[in-house]
Amino acid sequence: MAANDQTIDGIRAILTRSLQLGSRGGALERSTPLLGNLPELDSMAVVHVLTAIEEQFGIIVADDDVSADTFLTFGSLADFVESKLAI
Amino acid sequence: MTGPDPYVLAGTAGSLFALHFAATRRPQRAVLILPPFAEELNKSRRMLSLAARALQSAGIEVLLIDLFGTGDSGGDFGDATLAVWRDDLRRGAAWLAARGVARLDVLAVRGGALLLEDLAPPPGVDHGRVVLWQPVTSGRLLIAQFLRLRVAEGMSSSDRAGSPDARALLQSASRVEVAGYTVSNDLVHRLEGITDPLTSAGAWEAWDWLEVSGPGVDKPGVAAQRTIAAMRARGMRVRESIVEGEPFWATPEIAVVPALIDATVGCLTRSQT
Numbered sequence: 191m192a193a194n195d196q197t198i199d200g201i202r203a204i205l206t207r208s209l210q211l212g213s214r215g216g217a218l219e220r221s222t223p224l225l226g227n228l229p230e231l232d233s234m235a236v237v238h239v240l241t242a243i244e245e246q247f248g249i250i251v252a253d254d255d256v257s258a259d260t261f262l263t264f265g266s267l268a269d270f271v272e273s274k275l276a277i
Numbered sequence: 278m279t280g281p282d283p284y285v286l287a288g289t290a291g292s293l294f295a296l297h298f299a300a301t302r303r304p305q306r307a308v309l310i311l312p313p314f315a316e317e318l319n320k321s322r323r324m325l326s327l328a329a330r331a332l333q334s335a336g337i338e339v340l341l342i343d344l345f346g347t348g349d350s351g352g353d354f355g356d357a358t359l360a361v362w363r364d365d366l367r368r369g370a371a372w373l374a375a376r377g378v379a380r381l382d383v384l385a386v387r388g389g390a391l392l393l394e395d396l397a398p399p400p401g402v403d404h405g406r407v408v409l410w411q412p413v414t415s416g417r418l419l420i421a422q423f424l425r426l427r428v429a430e431g432m433s434s435s436d437r438a439g440s441p442d443a444r445a446l447l448q449s450a451s452r453v454e455v456a457g458y459t460v461s462n463d464l465v466h467r468l469e470g471i472t473d474p475l476t477s478a479g480a481w482e483a484w485d486w487l488e489v490s491g492p493g494v495d496k497p498g499v500a501a502q503r504t505i506a507a508m509r510a511r512g513m514r515v516r517e518s519i520v521e522g523e524p525f526w527a528t529p530e531i532a533v534v535p536a537l538i539d540a541t542v543g544c545l546t547r548s549q550t
Contacts, residue, residue: 207491210528225432230529233429233456234316237422238527240429245498253442256428 191276193268197247201268204242209235220265225258236261249274279333281326286342286372289364291351293342295372298329300338306405307338307378308545309370311389311396314419314468315354315458317526318347321386324525328384328538335546337382342369355452355459359467366396374399382545383481386410387526388419394474407478408485408544410537411526414504416471424465426456476507483514485544489522489534516544 193201198220206215209230224231231239240251249271260270281296300307310325312318329339343350344365346357370381381398382405390412398404413419424443446453447462454460475484486505488497496502497517508515522534 203491207523208527210523210530210532232529233426233432234527235529236429236432237425238524240425241422242524245500248499253425253428256425256432258432261432 191269191273193265193272197272197275198268200246201243201264201271204239204246205264205267208239208242218264220263220268222264224263224267225261231261243271247271247275249277279330281329281341284372286368288345288350288361288368290345290356290358290361293345293351293365293368294349295340295342295369296326296329298333298339298341300333300336305378306380306382306545307340307373307376308332308382308384308408309366309373310339310341311366311383311385311392312341312344312347313386313526314388314413315423315460316456317387320528320531321526323531323533324537325386327533328541331538331542332545335542337545338373338378339384340369340373342366353459355461357461357464359464362392363395366392367399370396370402371399374402378402380405383407384410384541385412388413388468390414391416391419391468391471391474393478394471397479404479404481406483406485406545407481408541409487410541411488411524412475412486412501414473414475414501416468416474420465420469423455423460427453430456473507475504476511476513481513484508484516485540486515486517487537487540487544488517488519489524489537490519492521494519494521 202215202218205211209228244251261267281298284295284297286293286295313321325341329341332339342365344362346352346354380403385393390409427443443453443455447465451462452459505515505517518540520534520536520540522536523532525532525534
């Protein structure tokens, strides 16, 4: 499910804060690759981002969701969160 | 003199490395730090050091112990148990009492809040104030986040399908390796068993629940608010406060939140009883 603007803004804020991206956060687009592209996104950062997402969006992320597909791009992450909100 | 003096304390399972930030006058009050868990401790060390120095300058002494199997203390993380950690903290409090401390305050940081369960000052020492930094009050949540590190590590590995689930490993083996930390089955289960460390945490004078958030956030998250409400329902005096800053316990680069240090010194110097 394609993420709406509010979800995209929320994910952008979480990534910017958790990964200390600064102005690079504003440059994230749906097609921007995350895993393998952002050096800050190590396993600890993944956990922190997921925790922040869980707390902010009120969703629960299962271990199966923690996959390379979810973190492929900014868009895929936002869409993943949107799909959890729809449940 | 400012800055810490290193000490080695005798712990139950092995010697403990501790930093003591002595007060310039005869100590009446001291703060015992309850440290965060695993990698969050590493990332928080700068903030803990800065806060301890700030408190020291304000005349309040601080004791920061590396719990057994962590930091510069003896032992391996994989041999650490909850019982030993609780005893390490009791010994730290007793060491402070032997120096003449009459009132014990606590600074519990992140998962350190779980160790508040069953923590009491030694006989003859009054309960002081508890300051909480972004506390994790559910052992299950702490462990879920910690074990998730292993899942996240396997995310970019091509043979992830062959890597057993951490919980499955813990059932068959006594230990599992997560993000460079070997952790025992026993410690995982004991920590997960801590469900409500604060509301039955005893007669501490008052509580300051401090959180660090992004701009525009003026109260803690929903789960935190529930815990605070439950504490107040038991008659506990809880004050909550949000400061703006980075989540220093998790950021890739070491971050500092001066506002949190200022708030902490304010909390502990305001109360003079």
